[in-house]
Amino acid sequence: xxxxxxxxxxxxxVLLAGMASAGEPTQKVVYxxxxxxxxxxSAALGNILNHLNAVGPENIEIKVVLHGDGVSLLxxxxxxxxxxxxxxNATDEMQPKIAGLKEKGVQFQVCGTTLKxxxxxAEKDLYDVKPGDVVPSGVAQIxxxxxxxxxxxxx
Numbered sequence: 001x002x003x004x005x006x007x008x009x010x011x012x013x014v015l016l017a018g019m020a021s022a023g024e025p026t027q028k029v030v031y032x033x034x035x036x037x038x039x040x041x042s043a044a045l046g047n048i049l050n051h052l053n054a055v056g057p058e059n060i061e062i063k064v065v066l067h068g069d070g071v072s073l074l075x076x077x078x079x080x081x082x083x084x085x086x087x088x089n090a091t092d093e094m095q096p097k098i099a100g101l102k103e104k105g106v107q108f109q110v111c112g113t114t115l116k117x118x119x120x121x122a123e124k125d126l127y128d129v130k131p132g133d134v135v136p137s138g139v140a141q142i143x144x145x146x147x148x149x150x151x152x153x154x155x
Contacts, residue, residue: 067138
């Protein structure tokens with residue numbers, strides 16, 4: 001029985017190694033952020049970094065979907081006054097954490113519905129957000145990603 005278990009485990013490892021070497025990520029994950037608390041957002045970024053370090057950036061595809069108050073993660077503090085957001089957390093301390101994750105391939109996707117409803121200009125008010133980073137609806141994007149096999153994580 002023990003030899004059979006070893007054979008199954010070895011086969012699984014070989015399969016995973018083959019997938020990784022073929023350039024296919026072994027994991028696809030969407031992290032969902034919709035809260036505006038800076039400490040919770042920072043902890044979520046730490047979770048993402050730990051996840052990357054555990055499996056290796058080459059073995060995972062991570063998308064972070066931000067909507068509602070979660071957009072505050074990328075909102076410059078100077079932009080807060082002219083928006084309908086409650087907080088703005090893209091501080092000098094938070095920006096390097098975001099940039100470091102992006103350098104490892106993490107994609108941040110921002111809800112267009114939130115931007116419109118809360119008077120946020122993605123290119124002017126948000127840290128390192130390009131037009132291609134904006135999705136029509138954050139919750140719809142999460143559903144789409146899950147239908148494509150992405151695991152869902154809500155830190």
